Amino acid sequence: MVFSSDARWEMVDEITRQTVTYGTYKQTLGAVLGDLTVKPLTGIPVAVAALYAFWSVFTSFAGELVTDGFMVKFFDGLWLPWFQAIWPDPGSWHYFLFIGNPAADTCFEAFGMLTSGLFVSVGVVLPAVFVFYLMMTLLEDSGYLPRLAVLMDTVLHRIGLHGYAIVPIILGLGCNVPAVTATRILETKKQRFIMMTLLAIFIPCGAQLGIMMSIIPDLIGVVILCLIIGFGIFGFVLNKIIPGENPEILVDVPPYNWPVKEYVIKKLWNRTKGFLKEAVPFVLLGILLVNLLYLGGVIQGLANLFEPVFVTWFGVPKETVGPLIAAFLRKDLAIAQLSIIPMTAYQMVASVVLVTIYFPCVATFVVMLREGWKELIAAIAVLFVVVFIYGGLIHAVGILLGVA
Amino acid sequence: MLTELSDLPFGATAIVREINTSAHDLNCMGLRIGKELKMITKQPIKGPVVVLIGELEIAMGLEIAGRIMVETGTDI
Amino acid sequence: MTGGKTEMAVLVPERGTTVLMIGNPNVGKSALFNRITGANAIVSNYPGTTVDFTSGTFIGGGRTYTIIDVPGTYSLDPRDAAEEVAVRMLRDYPDAVVMIVLDATKTDRGLYVALEVMERGMPCIVAVNMMDAAHEKKISLDIAALQRILGVPVVATTATSGEGVRDLADMLRKAKVADIGAIAQRMRGEEPEREPAFTCGGCGGCGGR
Ligand SMILES: Nc1nc2c(ncn2[C@@H]2O[C@H](COP(=O)(O)OP(=O)(O)OP(=O)(O)O)[C@@H](O)[C@H]2O)c(=O)[nH]1
Numbered sequence: 001m002v003f004s005s006d007a008r009w010e011m012v013d014e015i016t017r018q019t020v021t022y023g024t025y026k027q028t029l030g031a032v033l034g035d036l037t038v039k040p041l042t043g044i045p046v047a048v049a050a051l052y053a054f055w056s057v058f059t060s061f062a063g064e065l066v067t068d069g070f071m072v073k074f075f076d077g078l079w080l081p082w083f084q085a086i087w088p089d090p091g092s093w094h095y096f097l098f099i100g101n102p103a104a105d106t107c108f109e110a111f112g113m114l115t116s117g118l119f120v121s122v123g124v125v126l127p128a129v130f131v132f133y134l135m136m137t138l139l140e141d142s143g144y145l146p147r148l149a150v151l152m153d154t155v156l157h158r159i160g161l162h163g164y165a166i167v168p169i170i171l172g173l174g175c176n177v178p179a180v181t182a183t184r185i186l187e188t189k190k191q192r193f194i195m196m197t198l199l200a201i202f203i204p205c206g207a208q209l210g211i212m213m214s215i216i217p218d219l220i221g222v223v224i225l226c227l228i229i230g231f232g233i234f235g236f237v238l239n240k241i242i243p244g245e246n247p248e249i250l251v252d253v254p255p256y257n258w259p260v261k262e263y264v265i266k267k268l269w270n271r272t273k274g275f276l277k278e279a280v281p282f283v284l285l286g287i288l289l290v291n292l293l294y295l296g297g298v299i300q301g302l303a304n305l306f307e308p309v310f311v312t313w314f315g316v317p318k319e320t321v322g323p324l325i326a327a328f329l330r331k332d333l334a335i336a337q338l339s340i341i342p343m344t345a346y347q348m349v350a351s352v353v354l355v356t357i358y359f360p361c362v363a364t365f366v367v368m369l370r371e372g373w374k375e376l377i378a379a380i381a382v383l384f385v386v387v388f389i390y391g392g393l394i395h396a397v398g399i400l401l402g403v404a
Numbered sequence: 405m406l407t408e409l410s411d412l413p414f415g416a417t418a419i420v421r422e423i424n425t426s427a428h429d430l431n432c433m434g435l436r437i438g439k440e441l442k443m444i445t446k447q448p449i450k451g452p453v454v455v456l457i458g459e460l461e462i463a464m465g466l467e468i469a470g471r472i473m474v475e476t477g478t479d480i
Numbered sequence: 481m482t483g484g485k486t487e488m489a490v491l492v493p494e495r496g497t498t499v500l501m502i503g504n505p506n507v508g509k510s511a512l513f514n515r516i517t518g519a520n521a522i523v524s525n526y527p528g529t530t531v532d533f534t535s536g537t538f539i540g541g542g543r544t545y546t547i548i549d550v551p552g553t554y555s556l557d558p559r560d561a562a563e564e565v566a567v568r569m570l571r572d573y574p575d576a577v578v579m580i581v582l583d584a585t586k587t588d589r590g591l592y593v594a595l596e597v598m599e600r601g602m603p604c605i606v607a608v609n610m611m612d613a614a615h616e617k618k619i620s621l622d623i624a625a626l627q628r629i630l631g632v633p634v635v636a637t638t639a640t641s642g643e644g645v646r647d648l649a650d651m652l653r654k655a656k657v658a659d660i661g662a663i664a665q666r667m668r669g670e671e672p673e674r675e676p677a678f679t680c681g682g683c684g685g686c687g688g689r
């Protein structure tokens with residue numbers, strides 16, 4: 001038997017009338033807090049404060065305490081010299097692949113699988129993503145995300161999305177892979193496409209942010225600003241040219257909850273484990289691949305081939321080609337690789353932005369494919385155009401400001 | 405008095421009388437004709453509104469709110 | 481209670497051993513799913529956490545159940561791609577048992593999709609989750625009455641503490657096809673001619689009806 005929805009609602013009301021009684025209770029602290037974080041007058045300062053807290057914990061704990069205070073000392077002081085001492089044949093191909101530069105003083109410079117590979121993934125990125133995952137988990141479990149969605153709605157609605165797109169965005173700041181799947185919470189194809197494309201281009205993952213923080217602490221702000229501006233500009237353009245509807249936000253705002261300790265620990269553990277299992281092998285593989293290509297002369301060849309585009313159009317050194325190849329596998333690795341190319345501040349910003357926007361990493365690519373190959377191809381087409389235009393635009397701005 | 409939900413002032417309560425947009429979606433989220441609601445947030449620059457219906461808190465765009473007619477007055 | 485697949489490989493999957501978890505978003509389906517199967521589905525406090533299905537195994541009463549955690553949905557008319565997954569799962573597993581999950585503080589909204597599922601004639605069992613939150617908000621639910629009206633097993637649970645989860649899992653084998661016509665009649669105050677032969681598995685709350 002099938003009912004009309006009205007008949008169903010009637011039944012629902014009758015069942016509730018017969019089985020549920022509502023008592024009165026005092027408003028909880030959570031509800032009061034809920035009001036404060038969603039009202040514009042108090043909500044925006046709260047959001048800014050939350051963001052600031054997030055950032056300071058991120059930089060102080062992951063950056064200064066763990067990476068600089070421990071990992072750098074360990075990897076540069078013990079690990080690298082030890083390998084350099086025991087590995088035979090400093091001039092050989094295997095030394096080059098596994099240990100890298102025999103004269104290197106730091107694990108960034110060495111660029112071998114066992115030196116830089118482990119240093120980048122475990123020494124720099126792991127502490128960063130750990131803190132990132134913790135903060136993200138607290139955001140998710142407390143119930144703040146839907147409130148943030150309300151606050152961000154006005155802005156995001158201008159670029160064809162709506163406030164709830166904050167969910168894939170925040171997830172994307174952790175890792176783009178679950179973020180791409182999370183675009184399913186958006187209502188129309190148009191919104192999903194815009195979100196997926198912007199995710200793939202402009203949202204750096206936690207690993208990327210972690211490595212940026214470690215190698216360009218003074219410039220990361222500029223890089224992020226470039227990404228936000230690009231997100232806005234191209235979101236606006238995509239919204240104008242892509243046909244389809246942009247429905248408004250309509251979302252349930254759940255009550256605040258104290259994050260359940262066991263859940264937080266479990267989630268944190270699973271995400272960290274996932275990172276170790278999936279990211280570390282890719283970083284090592286990336287180094288192997290880049291070193292092999294280098295040994296085979298491929299990178300030098302490509303660098304010469306692309307020199308005109310890189311130098312004249314983007315205004316970055318031709319050596320950037322190597323990192324861009326590594327970026328196919330892992331972007332954190334690519335950024336680590338950029339740090340050993342001698343560059344001006346402008347070139348550093350431009351090349352880090354390029355690495356971020358130019359192509360999704362393999363894993364993201366695969367999940368995008370799963371959401372639909374047509375969309376993937378379209379997204380890639382958009383991506384090439386965006387990289388070209390935005391890379392040139394940044395260069396132009398750099399020239400105007402006299403820094404490029 | 406019948407007004408658009410988007411015009412309901414902050415903090416006011418009203419009863420839902422007409423839903424002239426995606427009624428099914430709104431019903432499913434708990435906003436139904438005859439229910440009492442309270443406006444708890446209105447975001448500036450045509451931002452969304454948040455209403456409270458019993459235990460439910462629902463955020464919706466201003467246009468959606470504009471298509472919902474609610475009754476305010478002393479009799480409720 | 482979680483099962484390795486190897487030891488059970490001899491068992492042919494029987495009808496009613498696939499369980500779909502259907503309910504509104506954010507009612508605690510994934511939390512219950514993790515409790516029952518020992519899996520690691522992501523649990524978060526916002527609607528739309530689960531956007532794809534995950535399956536896990538539960539062994540109870542000599543049967544191996546494949547439990548599938550599904551994205552939350554407000555109705556069976558999907559509004560977005562995540563809800564589409566839920567509807568697709570119902571279509572792809574017509575022989576499955578449906579575990580309908582309700583939020584005790586928001587029962588009315590959840591009952592809508594529950595009725596829609598029941599109309600499809602699939603065997604059902606209802607979990608009324610978030611009982612702790614309902615208690616805090618002084619909402620009282622007559623679980624026994626709900627069970628009598630719906631004519632399918634109804635179990636009160638709190639996924640966060642694990643309360644009632646054992647009962648819920650044990651009740652899986654008592655899942656029944658709801659007689660939606662009879663429910664409608666009971667609502668009108670008429671007793672359906674044939675009282676459904678339903679016996680309680682001992683959840684404690686129903687007074688032996
Ligand atoms: N107080 C209380 N909170 C609960 C209970 N069960 C789940 N939660 C919380 O409710 C929130 C939602 O839980 P989930 O399991 O992610 O909900 P879901 O139904 O899977 O949600 P979707 O995947 O979005 O459809 C989480 O913050 C849980 O911690 C419960 O019994 N009591």
Ligand SMILES: [Mg+2]
Binds near residue numbers: 510530
């Ligand atoms: Mg879930």
